[in-house]
Amino acid sequence: MDAGTQIFYSYAICIGCLTALGSYNKYNNNCYKDCVYLCLLNSGTSFVAGFAIFSALGFMAYEQNMDISKVAESGPGLAFIAYPRAVAMMPFPQLWAIFFFLMIILLGLDSQFVGLEALTTAISDMNPAFFHTGHRRKILLLIISIGCFFVGLVMVTEGGLYIFQLFDYYACSGMTLLLFAILQSVGIGWVYGADRFYDIIEDMIGYRPFPLIKYCLKYVTPVICIATFVFYLVKYTPLKFNNDMDYPWWGALIGWCLTLSSTLLVPLWMIFKIAVTPGTLRKRISTLCIPSDDLPLTRQAKAVKDVELQIPFNRKESQTQMT
DSSP, X not given: OHHHHHHHHHHTOXXXXXXXXXXXXXXXXXXXXXXXXXXXXXXXXXXXXXXXXXXXXXXXXXXXXXXXXHHOOSSHHIIIIIHHHHHXXXXXXXXXXXXXXXXHHXXXXXXXXXHHHHHHHHHHHHSHHHHTSTTHHHHHHHHHHHHHHHHHHHTTSTTHHXXXXXXXXXXXXXHHXXXXXXXXXXXXXXXXXXXXXXXXXXHXXXXXXXXHHHXXXXXXXXXXXXXXXXXXXXXXXXXXXXXXXXXXXXXXXXXXXXXXHHHTHHHHHHHHHHHHSOSOHHHHHHHHTSOOTTSHHHHHHHHHHHHHHHHHHXXXXXXXXXX
């Protein structure tokens, strides 16, 4: 489960960051090439980082004559307990400790910038006429930052690590992102249409991407995500602090509420949009799946349709004048 969902955080997919940043690109930007380069760069960076992490953990396991699984566990224990202990064994440990924790701070700030931008862009794009006037977008960003600050402030108290692990296990778990991945792949591959999605990409970059991506979007990705999600439910175990202390029942209840608070918004928003759209159920779904009017491909299709409708009218008008 952890290995299967780590890819979501590694590539920042299903959390809106890439979508928000991509919205600032030009329409004809080669997003297909950007995706390939991003995957290669991310995979290469993770591969090199593995040498730094596991070489240090292997050395500690050898020195302490322990199994590597007992040296450190994943999560905050690895970053703030085990690896700093390994850094302390190096020459000039103070210097390496400064570099290490400076890297942790920069990684956190960088991730926070993108996450805040994704949330701000999503909210402001829902009503651009309001938020893009004056300093309203900056005020929105300030309000979100203050809210995140107070949430983070709770996690640096004496009992903050308990709350942090509750958020990490439920709200930020791979299960939430798996549900988003299932909904997105089914929505784009089947409801919106993979072929229509390919048509828009072709209009943007000038050629159609490799066909394998379409089949992955329609079949491979939903099947793998559903199988991983079912496996998670079968193997689900309640959260334990440091694998030792059980959380109370109300702690698990709060955790599941955190999980569903973001996941349920997707189907609830779908139901809301279907309810407020006029027409029969089939017509409502068909209307909601029409590409946006501001796409060049949509404008071209409408222009061609208007010309096709205008030709019979002109032909009929000319016949009337002749008679």
